[in-house]
Structure formats: structure tokens, C-alpha cells
Amino acid sequence: MPAAEQTRRAGRPQGNPETGERCLDAAEALFATGGFAGTGMRDIARRADVTIATLAYHFGSKEKLYGRVLARVAGSIEPYLPATTPTPGSPAAVAAIVERFLDWALDHRDYNALLLRELMENPERARRARRWYLLPLIEAYAAAIRDGQRRGTVGPCDPEMTAFHATGAITHFVASTATIGRMLGHDDEAETVDRFRRTLQANLLAMLTPAAAAAAEA
Structure with a gap:
């Protein structure tokens, strides 16, 4: 028997990578709309057009499948973290x-909808979680804030809580952009997004400027 065949028989078969990706695509869409608790393995298998056995073969359990989806979300964020920022250590660097x-x-x-559900709806899963896929983003915010605090260009705010504040504001806004636009009478979503972007930037710069941050801490 050829050595390659012996190796395949000794270990677990590799399966079809395209099938695994199709299952992940289906899981992403369903977790985003129904959340972890509201999405079953049968729902995912049906959407991916595979059997439950195939889904379990590729991922083992819903928890592991969900973890793989969260890893995809985290991987999609990384390219958006700027390698360089204007004026390192400044409020503008954090705002960037x-x-x-x-x-x-x-x-x-x-992904944003899924992330919002993850932040709000999974307290039980959070107590058991061993890996936090959003942590690199929070750490990037916090590191930029601490850099500015060391340089004296950013005020004495709480780096992590400031990061969670900004992250939460963005995820909630993007999930409800259409509703907000209708409430404000905007015909064009771009107008709603532009108003939010400008307000977010202004608020961040005000929060992080040393004088404003010191006054808030007092």
C-alpha cells in the first residue's frame, strides 16, 4: 500500500475544503440573523445543503463551528487596523x-451584526470562552491611547473602556443605520453615515484631548 494512502487511513480524512467553506458561509449568515442560541446545526446543514453528519465531521459541534466563524470575523478586521497612523501617540492616531x-x-x-449579537446575547458562552476574538482590536485602541498618555498628548481616560465605548457605538450604529436614516429624514444612507462619522470623530478628539479628559476625570 502506498505510504500516502497509509497516512490517510491512519488519521482522519481531510474531507472537502469547499464543503467546509460552504458550511462556514451558511453559519455566518444564520448566526448573524438568529444569534448563537437561535441557530441550530440542522438549520446550518440545510442552508449549506449538506447532511448533519457532514457538518459534524467538519466542525464537531455548534460551539466549535461558532468559534471558527468568530475567527473569520477577527481575521477580516485585521487588515483594517492601520499599520501607520497620523502623528503617533495623538488623539488623531486613536481616531484613525x-x-x-x-x-x-x-x-x-x-459580520457586524454577528459581532453585536456576540457582545449582547451570549453571557453564558462568555463565561466559558477561552479566546476573545475581538481582543486584538481593543488592544490596538488601548495601545494607541497609552502611547499618547505616555507622550502627554492624550488625557487620563481609561484605555480599555474608551475602546469598548467606541466599538459599541459603531456596532450599534451600523446595525441600525437604515432606521436612524428614516428617523432623521435622510433619503441617502451616505448622509447618515457621514453625520455619524463626523460626530464620532469630534467626540473622540474631545474625549482624548488632555484638558477635556482631565476635566471628565475630576
């Missing part, structure tokens, strides 16, 4: 990271 996350959320609305 936040604005890139807004760009990501607008470009990946299904």
Missing part, C-alpha cells in the same frame, strides 16, 4: 483606528 473599524463594519454588515 476607530474610523477604520467603522469602515470595516460598513463593509461587513453581516
